[in-house]
Amino acid sequence: KNQVEQSPQSLIILEGKNCTLQCNYTVSPFSNLRWYKQDTGRGPVSLTIMTFSENTKSNGRYTATLDADTKQSSLHITASQLSDSASYICVVGGYNTDKLIFGTGTRLQVFP
């Protein structure tokens, strides 16, 4: 069964600290992995998209890594800001299909 699991479910950190979110997936055949940020009351916004041949991709203070062999990905947030408080969703795309499999997300709260 195609699944995407994320950990932790929720995370609280202080402003300025770094954090890492984890994603494991069982989607096959695999094509791409995305990380989305979803602010409360808003739609998801894409942070990074990686194909199976990419190991890492950065978008400002966000750095995503992908290990297609172990089917794991991580999202590292550097020097967190209050505006980073949101849900972060790991999403996996299968090969030659529009259908995406969504994880349940990690709820990040950044406190001053």
Added chain:
Amino acid sequence: DTAVSQTPKYLVTQMGNDKSIKCEQNLGHDTMYWYKQDSKKFLKIMFSYNNKELIINETVPNRFSPKSPDKAHLNLHINSLELGDSAVYFCASSQEISAQLYNEQFFGPGTRLTVL
């Protein structure tokens, strides 16, 4: 300019009613989607349309019927609303998948549906 817009943002209605949610994208994309996000924040695809043609139809009750008058619009009509339909519904759009290895999807702001 809003890329993907949905109306209304909030919808409160009684069980048994029929309601519609509208979605429009001004990105020139060929493919549009409807997703349902439940109370556990889990997003699941419901439908996908490419150039007004249905290409993904997940296991969704036939009370839900998407309508695409043109490729910039994908509306969602729901008949005989039930309590379990309460959720946030997101519209999204993307370029046609054959154009690239993957297609970035752009989401609308969501419509929170509450069925009483």
